[in-house]
Amino acid sequence: MNWGHKIIIVFVVFAAGILTLVTKSMRTKIDMVTKDYYAEELKYQQVIDGKKNAHSLSAPVMISQQSEGIAVTFPQELHGTSVTGKIKFYRPSDAAMDVEMPLHLSSDGILVINRQLFHKGSYLVKLQWENQGKPFYQEESLHIN
Template sequence: MNWGHKIILVFVIFAAGILTLVTRSMRTKIDMVTKDYYSEELKYQEVIEGRNNANALSAPVEVSQPAETVNISMPHELIGQTLNGTITFYRPSDSGKDFEVPLQPDNSGNQTVGRDKFVRGNYRVKIRWEMNNKPYYQEQVLHIN
């Protein structure tokens, strides 16, 4: 084989490699944090106010995972109050595993979510609620075993 054929062979192998990389990159799934990013950014001032209001509470909302449930415990000043809100379980690695439940604590200030809704891994728990026309917001990282 002469040097001309070797050069052509190198170019063909290089082109095949580039086509393989382009094909793989086009098939890679990319999850966005939110589908409606712009409107969420405009509402971010509510998140800032909500965090400040939540930090003013006597204790933060606790998220734990005893046994086969995930437990959300409200601080004592929120027990018995009328709360309107949601709990979002955001999974950074796969947006298809995200889900949301309404915030409905019982008379003792606890709410449970079954572990059957979760897949092992990390979740970011985003708790938004409103009480007396004041927004509250808290985030916490949760690792499901």
């Protein structure tokens, strides 16, 4: 085999490698954190105020894993009060595994979420609620076993 054939083989292998990389990159699924970045950025001042208000509570909202599900326990001063809001379990690796629901607390300030809604792995729990006209916001990492 002469040197001309070797150069052609190198070019063909190079072109096949580039085509392989292009097809793999085209098939890679990319999930955005949120579909509407700009509107979320405009609302970020509410998140800042909510975090400040959440730090003023006697204790943070506790999120724990129990046999029956994920327990979300609010501090004592919020028990029996009107708490409205939502909780979102954000899964960074796959948006299809995100879980979002409204907050419906029991009289003792506890919300238990069925474990069957979740896949094993890491979640970022985003709690956003309002009590007596004040916004609150808390984030916490959670690894579900």
